[in-house]
Amino acid sequence: MEFGTFLWTTLGAVLTLAIFSFLYKDNPFYKFAEHLVVGVSAGYWAVILWHNGLVPNLLERLRDGDWYLGWLNSSKPWYLIPAILGLLMWTRFSKKYSWISRWPISMYIGIATGVAIPLEMSNRVNKQLYAAMSKIHWDNFFGHGFLDTAAAYSEIIIIIGTIAGLIYFFFSKAHTGAFGTIAKIGIYILMIGFGASFGLTVMARISLFIQRIQFMHEDWAVVAFEETNPNYGWFQFFFWLVGFIIIAYIARELYVYIKNRDKQMVKPS
């Protein structure tokens, strides 16, 4: 492993430990790692957006003009219009002129809405409605359809679930009697949906932790602990440095805990 790669991997391992230290309680290591992530992300995003947005979409297209003429002699001077609209967004910082920023915002929202409404309506409303209203394939229940019997029940569940779920959100009639029973089935269906989401979210969060274990073990410890690692000496230094910092922090925490406990014991008298 190259020294540079080794250094970055070690930094990654240290920052991983710093972030997980929050599980114990908020502390300076966590604060440092958190601020580093926010700072690096903001800087990275700014550079990425500059090089992939502004440069190719605006500056490159005005390139054949002269900047001291305001690029008005470029072969595509109309690209100055979105540039001006973009600049107007910065008037948000002035109390007096902040109203001007509504122009580019209104234009942006207008275009986005015009593009979005037909496609969103067609693909996220209509097609979902068609799927919910599709006919039930009764053949499947008797074993001679294209689905197996167990899967065939899902068609019934989807229909009942959709109707019951919609009825639960219908508040113009009191949820009593048969209507109330269907609404209750609706809330159970919703709860099953939320339960599935919760289960998958737990799996996702555990996955993040497992990936960190894999990183710490496979990408860092295994490589670093190999005596053939040309940076073995450096690894030893970093390992003991991190170990010392962790032990020092635990010792400080214990000291604070014991001190506070003594104070609490003295207080009643």
Add this chain to the structure above:
Amino acid sequence: MNQNTNIFNKMMSMDRRWVFLLLIIVCVAAYFAPFSIPILIEPEVERVYNFVDTLAPGSIVFLAIDYDPASLAELHPMTYVLLEQCFRRNIRVICTALHPNGPSMAENAFLEVVDSCKVDKTYHGKQFMGREVVNGIDYCFLGYKPYPALVILGMGTNFRLPFPADYYGRPIDSIPMMKGIQNYDQVACVVNISGTSGTEYWISYGQGRFGFPLALGVTGVMGAEYYPYLNSGQIFGYMAGMLGAAQYEKLAENDGKAVVAMKVQLFAHFLIIFFIIIGNIGFFMDKFSKKREGR
């Protein structure tokens, strides 16, 4: 208040740090324990695998990598195994990353899979000789552009509209594999591996507008959200979270990090279920005790 109530109160007010500590111990122990668990394959994952596996050599798969390091744990295994499957079968790949942090994820995956493809391997009894996978011949990485909806719509007309050059600055027309490739009409399918709402853009502005076959690979958190699109036929296949990645690895006979992670998931879930049961017993017994004492 009797002694039982004290126990139940204690069960409910246990310091959450004990839960974290136990979870860490269980996860680390399960990770190092030498065993494996069976992984059942779901049809929605199998459909993605079969689709890619039955493509003719030279076909093109469009891979949209829209995730950042926060979703890397679940989505990187999907990207790795899918890319390796494509390259081993001489299927070409066009890739975009419509999340600002996506390009580094995509580059990282390409570098590692290109390295892995240099070695001979056998999948499903068929030997695949190691070969050099070349950027520009076997794959083309277009990179990132802001405003995913407009980029997706633009690519439907011509890839050259939003991406006149690839991620490395080479004009698209100078890239050998992009000769004669105009838009989605020339790709066999689009696979969107995403940890963001970019997936909705691919469904509405991509599949909905241009009608190409679309498969999704998403994080566990997004898992339940996109199943309705499978039922409506808007997507032909679906991989959700670490489980989806592990199932794909099993199908491809290319066990990786996701398969290893699933054994850890098993024990972590057992522990969480145990704590949920303990918490519920505490809650109901405490309620029962209070009722009995007339409080």
